[in-house]
Amino acid sequence: MVHQSALPPPSRADVLAAERPYLVGPFDKLRIDVFGVDQLQNKEYQIDASGRLSFPFAGTIEAGGLTPQEISDAISDRLRGRIIRDPQVTVNLIETVSQVVTVEGAVKNPGRFPVIGEMTLLRTIALAQGTSDLAKLESVLIFREVDGVRYAGAYDLKAIRLGNYEDPEVYPNDVVVVGDSAARRLFRDLSPLLASPLVVLLQRL
Numbered sequence: 001m002v003h004q005s006a007l008p009p010p011s012r013a014d015v016l017a018a019e020r021p022y023l024v025g026p027f028d029k030l031r032i033d034v035f036g037v038d039q040l041q042n043k044e045y046q047i048d049a050s051g052r053l054s055f056p057f058a059g060t061i062e063a064g065g066l067t068p069q070e071i072s073d074a075i076s077d078r079l080r081g082r083i084i085r086d087p088q089v090t091v092n093l094i095e096t097v098s099q100v101v102t103v104e105g106a107v108k109n110p111g112r113f114p115v116i117g118e119m120t121l122l123r124t125i126a127l128a129q130g131t132s133d134l135a136k137l138e139s140v141l142i143f144r145e146v147d148g149v150r151y152a153g154a155y156d157l158k159a160i161r162l163g164n165y166e167d168p169e170v171y172p173n174d175v176v177v178v179g180d181s182a183a184r185r186l187f188r189d190l191s192p193l194l195a196s197p198l199v200v201l202l203q204r205l
Contacts, residue, residue: 007151009171010171022093023065023066025051076088103178105179136178140154
């Protein structure tokens with residue numbers, strides 16, 4: 001078990017989201033509009049399990065790991081010269097399945113929530129409608145896997161809100177656990193008072 005001061009950010013391979021512009025993944029839903037082509041306006045499409053998108057007149061596009069803008073560019077390249085000289089394609093994300101954070105423990109609405117753009121621990125808990133009345137605010141964990149290594153970061157929400165240290169970033173595939181038995185056990189083993197963030201290497205997979 002190794003202690004350090006900050007959770008390492010995941011690599012691109014870990015979550016397909018090392019860069020903060022959203023990277024599309026399997027089963028995400030997109031709204032795609034090709035200006036000036038009636039049959040291709042304001043249509044919804046779902047990425048398949050392999051990360052591919054089938055689009056009329058453009059064929060199959062390897063969309064997994066691309067941003068919506070990159071998908072727009074790829075469709076434009078396929079359509080250019082076929083049905084329109086200079087296609088104007090707009091791609092918007094309408095539902096994400098692949099890039100989510102899981103929130104468990106003493107929150108009002110535990111579950112899985114989309115990670116779009118920059119996310120932090122406080123914002124993530126807000127998505128779960130905040131902590132419950134019985135939540136142990138000094139006992140919040142972020143579990144993360146990076147390059148085959150599992151980490152746990154321990155945080156105190158009160159300390160973050162008071163500005164004692166920065167609100168940590170949250171990434172896709174993270175698991176946030178608020179004030180439950182697992183968090184209390186880890187805190188009991190590591191530190192009775194969390195004056196600063198504490199990160200633990202749990203195991204190499």
